[in-house]
Amino acid sequence: MFRTGKCPHCDRVLPNIRIEDIDILEGLTPKYHGMSLVCPLCQKVLQVTLNPFAYKRDIAKAVVKKLKGP
Numbered sequence: 001m002f003r004t005g006k007c008p009h010c011d012r013v014l015p016n017i018r019i020e021d022i023d024i025l026e027g028l029t030p031k032y033h034g035m036s037l038v039c040p041l042c043q044k045v046l047q048v049t050l051n052p053f054a055y056k057r058d059i060a061k062a063v064v065k066k067l068k069g070p
Contacts, residue, residue, distance in 0.1 A: 003015065007039040007041060007042060007044065007046065008046070009039060009042050009044040009046075010039060010041055010042035010044070012041050012042075014039065014040070014041070015040065015041075016040055017037050017038070017039070017040070017046070018037070018038040018039075018040045019035050019036070019037060019038070020035060020036045020038055021033065021034075021035055021051065021054075022034045022035060022036050022048065024048075024050070032050055032051075032055075033050070033051045033054030033055065033058070034048060034049065034050055034051055035048070035049060035050075035051040035054075036048045037049075
């Protein structure tokens with residue numbers, strides 16, 4: 001596969017992306033599980049978003065807890 005996507009910071013073609021787990025805060029309290037997408041070449045953050053894998057896991061845990069009842 002021919003890669004053409006470049007990092008906007010270092011202007012080099014991205015061979016891959018590094019994912020880092022982060023906490024997303026509301027005020028000073030951790031509220032959500034997040035992730036940052038990082039350039040493996042220059043270590044600059046390209047994007048921050050909710051972690052869909054952790055979000056899915058949290059929803060599944062909440063549903064199971066609700067189904068088990070009080």
